[in-house]
Amino acid sequence: MRHLEGKRIIVAISGSIAAYKMATTIRLLIKAGAEVRVLMTPAATHFITPLTLSTLSKNPVFSEVISEESWNNHVEMGLWADAMLLAPATANTLAQLANGLCDTIVAAVYLSARCPVFFAPAMDLDMWAHPATQANVKRLIDHGNHLIPVGNGELASGLSGEGRMAEPEDLVGHLHHFFGESQGKPEVQQTMAGKKVLITAGPTHEPIDPVRYIGNRSSGKMGVALALEAAKRGAHVHLILGPSVLNPAAAHLQVTRVDTAREMFKAASGAFEQCDLAIFAAAVADYRPEQTADQKIKKTEDALRLDLVKNPDIAATLEKQKQAHQRLIGFALETQAGEEHARQKLNRKNMDAIVLNTLQDEGAGFQHDTNKVSILTAADNKLRRFELKTKEQVATDILDVAEQWWPVKG
Numbered sequence: 432m433r434h435l436e437g438k439r440i441i442v443a444i445s446g447s448i449a450a451y452k453m454a455t456t457i458r459l460l461i462k463a464g465a466e467v468r469v470l471m472t473p474a475a476t477h478f479i480t481p482l483t484l485s486t487l488s489k490n491p492v493f494s495e496v497i498s499e500e501s502w503n504n505h506v507e508m509g510l511w512a513d514a515m516l517l518a519p520a521t522a523n524t525l526a527q528l529a530n531g532l533c534d535t536i537v538a539a540v541y542l543s544a545r546c547p548v549f550f551a552p553a554m555d556l557d558m559w560a561h562p563a564t565q566a567n568v569k570r571l572i573d574h575g576n577h578l579i580p581v582g583n584g585e586l587a588s589g590l591s592g593e594g595r596m597a598e599p600e601d602l603v604g605h606l607h608h609f610f611g612e613s614q615g616k617p618e619v620q621q622t623m624a625g626k627k628v629l630i631t632a633g634p635t636h637e638p639i640d641p642v643r644y645i646g647n648r649s650s651g652k653m654g655v656a657l658a659l660e661a662a663k664r665g666a667h668v669h670l671i672l673g674p675s676v677l678n679p680a681a682a683h684l685q686v687t688r689v690d691t692a693r694e695m696f697k698a699a700s701g702a703f704e705q706c707d708l709a710i711f712a713a714a715v716a717d718y719r720p721e722q723t724a725d726q727k728i729k730k731t732e733d734a735l736r737l738d739l740v741k742n743p744d745i746a747a748t749l750e751k752q753k754q755a756h757q758r759l760i761g762f763a764l765e766t767q768a769g770e771e772h773a774r775q776k777l778n779r780k781n782m783d784a785i786v787l788n789t790l791q792d793e794g795a796g797f798q799h800d801t802n803k804v805s806i807l808t809a810a811d812n813k814l815r816r817f818e819l820k821t822k823e824q825v826a827t828d829i830l831d832v833a834e835q836w837w838p839v840k841g
């Protein structure tokens with residue numbers, strides 16, 4: 432964690448049960464050599480005491496703009512910091528910050544801060560999925576803030592799903608990674624330096640009318656993890672990302688955002704010729720509505736018939752333009768007879784490797800932070816099976832397989 436040495440970090444905490452994780456987070460930051468100042472919303476003080484956090488951070492903790500008849504200079508704090516970590520970020524605090532409201536010390540410092548801001552949401556699954564929350568998250572990302580994705584798992588309500596705040600190690604890892612990148616001091620060996628990598632990721636949305644679309648459950652996490660890992664290894668990465676709340680940023684990472692399969696196809700086709708390695712991790716809609724209505728389709732009939740037409744198969748089309756030095760990795764998402772279907776896809780799409788993930792495995796596939804894959808390589812017809820791991824670790828395994836192809840003879 433050497434990239435955090437001497438860094439000045441504001442830890443801003445809002446009122447969620449996940450606040451208990453911030454004691455460990457602050458300890459990790461201090462251990463990594465960072466200087467930490469803690470801010471809390473008044474609600475956060477119900478979940479963890481300022482005394483605990485001031486003891487751990489070795490600095491006073493502020494939870495009001497005015498405390499004990501003195502004014503806490505939020506502008507000075509905003510300018511002092513090298514980074515601000517807002518965690519947990521509740522639905523309420525996200526809404527305030529996204530809309531520029533300012534009635535807490537956390538919001539006042541956020542609005543004054545010139546440093547990068549990272550936010551780690553924490554809430555129940557339905558609050559997280561609510562369009563209002565998603566719109567606020569998107570707005571904060573559009574304002575240049577960095578989302579630390581939520582996890583999937585057991586929630587304080589007893590329900591299970593998306594909305595769990597990232598663990599302390601992940602929070603600190605994001606800051607560490609950011610400063611490592613911005614200082615240009617890579618910690619990972621630059622084993623892919625000079626390589627150009629094209630990655631498709633996320634779902635596609637195929638519009639039915641201005642309101643509705645055909646989509647799927649892909650979050651983009653798997654493809655984004657691959658893109659970040661390849662960039663970490665020194666590759667120049669072009670990520671073509673379908674609709675996703677993720678907003679990855681790293682040195683040597685170019686992101687093109689698309690909505691539909693045809694847009695993804697166009698962007699990938701433009702980048703393909705230059706790439707050494709293409710990884711097709713996107714869940715592309717195989718079909719789209721033949722017609723997109725200009726106006727919202729009204730409910731008039733008992734049944735509505737939609738005519739669908741085939742989308743271009745991006746991987747299969749680009750494979751036909753493959754040059755000798757290029758290597759291609761496809762994914763196979765299966766619900767049954769995975770191995771058999773993966774072998775068929777490997778041959779049909781003429782990939783160098785195919786990554787099989789099946790929805791029969793718990794914690795694998797869409798939306799999870801984890802995945803369980805098998806990698807089938809064409810050259811030796813070998814199937815490597817891996818355990819359930821985080822998508823970041825899965826990305827490492829996939830790129831380790833790809834690296835065995837370097838140096839590739841043209």
Ligand code: PMT
Binds near residue numbers: 631
């Ligand atoms: O995004 P996450 O929530 O993290 O989920 C990750 C994932 C489950 C989406 C990912 O791991 C995955 O399996 N991606 C491929 C999903 C898929 O559509 O598989 P498929 O078996 O239908 O397609 C086979 C291959 O052809 C894939 O490489 C796919 O990207 C590609 N394809 C498919 C259709 C199409 N029109 N164009 C394509 O390029």
